[in-house]
Amino acid sequence: MVYQNVLSAVVSALAAECIDNTAKQAWQRLYAAGDARPAGPSVSPADRLNADCWVFARLHSQLKARHWAALVARYSTHKLRKVSAIHALVPLIASHAPTLFVDRAVTTWAIPQLKGAEGKRSTCDWIVLPAGWYDMNNWDETASPERTRRHWRGLIIKTLEGMVSEALIEAEQILIAEGVLRAEAA
Secondary structure: OOEOOHHHHHHHHHHHHHOOOOOOOHHHHHEOOOOOOEOHHHOOHHHHHHHHHHHHHHHHHHOOHHHHHHHHHHHOOOHHHHHHHHHHHHHHOOOOOOHHHHHHHHHHHHOOOOOOHHHOOOOOOOOOOOHHHHOHHHOOOOOOOHHHHHHHHHHHHHHHHHHHHHHHHHHHHHHHHHOOEHHHHO
């Protein structure tokens, strides 16, 4: 199994535990998700799932805890793991903001507001937060000025995105060493 890039490998591995094993219609077996060309018989669904689970285990064991938590909080579709990763990230964020503000900023970064009525989609099984969670006025009990709150949120998001970037670089090195990235196969 060879992945096109590190992000596709990470997302696929993090989604592996939420993949259903239900039977698919014929047209669904003809194309791989996110791929414009026919998938063909080269990789069976079972082999793909095995590879994704292997990559999941390899990254989980070899990445630093903060890098793993950043990737899971940002890209995982597993609700419990995502919430646990958010809780692991909050104490790692150095900020002048109150703890509640940091907690809400990390949570809304990891669980962005979905479009639609109150963020809900009829076919979506994502975590949906109440609309009040996305209002920064509810994040700060000391009533700091909006400019200050925006500054705090910007720094927190910059820190989180930096963690994700570092994690992807580390994950890429791990996957290159294992020979599962497309650039290595060519």
